[in-house]
Amino acid sequence: MENKKHFRIAVIPGDGIGKEVVNEGLRVVEHLADTSNKFSFESDYFPWGCQYYLDHGRMMAENGLEEIKNHDAIYFGAVGYPTVPDHISLWGLRIAICQGFDQWANIRPVEFLPGIQSKLNHPNKEDLNWILVRENTEGEYSGIGGRNFTGRGNRKEVAVQSSIFTEEGCERVIRHAFQLALKRKRKKVTSVTKSNAQQYGMVLWDEVFERVSKEYPEVETDQWLVDAMAAQFVLHPEELEVVVASNLLADILSDLGSALAGSLGIAASANLNPEGRFPSMFESVHGSAPDIAGKGIANPIGTIGSAALMLEHLGLPDEAKMINEAIRATTEDGVVTADIGGENTTKEVTDSIISHLSKMYTNV
Template sequence: MKHFRLAVIPGDGIGKEVINEGLRVLEHLSQTSNTFTFESDYFPWGCEYYLEHGKMMHEDGLNKIKNHDAIYFGAVGYPTVPDHISLWGLRLAICQGFDQWANIRPVEFLPGIEGKLNHPDKEKLNWVLVRENTEGEYSGIGGRNFTGRGPGKEVAVQSSIFTEEGCERVIRHAFELALTRDRKKVTSVTKSNAQQYGMVLWDEVFQRVSKEYPEVETDQCLVDAMAANFVLHPEDLEVVVASNLHADILSDLGSALSGSLGLAPSANLHLDGRFPSMFESVHGSAPDIAGQGIANPIGTIGSAALMLEHLGLPEEAKLINDSIRAATKDGILTADIGGNNSTKEVTDSIIAHISKMYASV
């Protein structure tokens, strides 16, 4: 039996609610399967912590969680705290501090949910974005200056950093992921016609790495054309690899097309064995609905499945995902996807399907 220590960071708003639902699913699965146990260490970091302490997390925060097996993250954001402070002070601080260089964001069209995409076989669509997660457009390189010149004359410089090492490792991971899928295809997304240095480097690395995977079909696409392909030709998509900014935007588009950002799980992976990886849903903290019990827990519960898969429990991860599909097929849905069920009721349904499926094994 495997045992895991989780660093749990609920964050703000509905993050606290959906994290509790994800932990309920993990606890039930642990007791049902008898294949793993876990313990949770809670860290109250986020915007409320910032308003009290002037920082998004403890000054020694990374050291406090670096020896955990995984990080389970809710959401951050609050109306009185600027978004760039909440993002750079916590989530990006963890991603960059722990070199979580691969962000995985699956896009799946679940049964029983009316997606926003007009396609005859929506439930057969299933692709995954692999996002470079520590450099590119979110490198944090730059600054602001010349404020002394007076109003309207300040200058801001924001630089993107593309390293050959950073491009290669995330592109190679996309190819390795493609090898595990029925259709073996990787599409690289850039804007190298306009960004002629960093993204041309990306293109060259993609072409070089692709030669090592002759069994994998490849394609290269500009980001604006890929946004159109998400809508017009989603059947052509399998594994899509892109830079930090481009994959961030495209993954939100994919989640919206499938029905709601509340459905989308993600994994921030560190794959070199030095630090823990972090698992979180894609949606934000949604303070406007916090405390009402109507937040969609599916993205966070799906992120728990990604976490179990990363920790070496693929069968348990599949059981969670199958139970999510069974629950949505039964019409147990929150308001954001056309239902009237509560957060707790959706989780209860997923837990019930876990029990039913496990009993039939």
């Protein structure tokens, strides 16, 4: 077939259920590649994660970024295990990749899937969907600070953790949110800060938001403090379209949105380097869940949805849309895992998604 695209994917399954759900996502992508004949891909596996840390004293290879920088995308499982402190596992792998490859826009859709009992009491739940746009490389997760004064004696240590807000960093992620809003039926961007208490960095964010918004007169805007926005998520989610916030605030709000929709297990995300200077990384929002690893009951939907985001980023929007439609058809059929009230295994959910994809091609 002419112009058939070929992609190299760096696969980092990570820890716990990461290995299981990533393999299910790759099964879906492989099925689409074989059926559509529009693209092909090859996967290079990298065994980085907590076991790698226990064996080598680091979460990834010393030249890890160099090893994966020429791949077309990164497909990431999950990271974390009880024997390794969380700040080591997070900073040693996921944040190292996000910052090292300047993946400054983290996109986290919130969607209420049919057939799933959500935690939200709302008359039109299945019409709700919004996107969290998270600044992904600076802000509260800049990693600036330190611990000192241990020599003063017991319980006198001091820890300093600084947030870094640059005008460039604020502007590019806010502008990205406006560009996403232009593609939606309702064109609206909501900015979330805590600028009444964070009087420097987040006031800068507010000022940049106000300046950039003037370039998009067709886009409706509003600005909220994060505590009030948490209530808005529950009380008036129909007012949400594109929500843009700092690294920490969007991280928390996206988990709230996913929980309201039923489970973190259904939440997808994309860590984007929009300029394409480095590969972007795609991962589900949930953690490694070591307590259920190996039992075959992990929810693969978030990771499969992340594969859809990956295909869209790689220039295959039709295939991405088909995956999302197959996910919705599967949940509507009641084929779901235990975390959202079902009895199906990880493999059975994926099999159902693949079956619905096959039907779509049959009906074309």
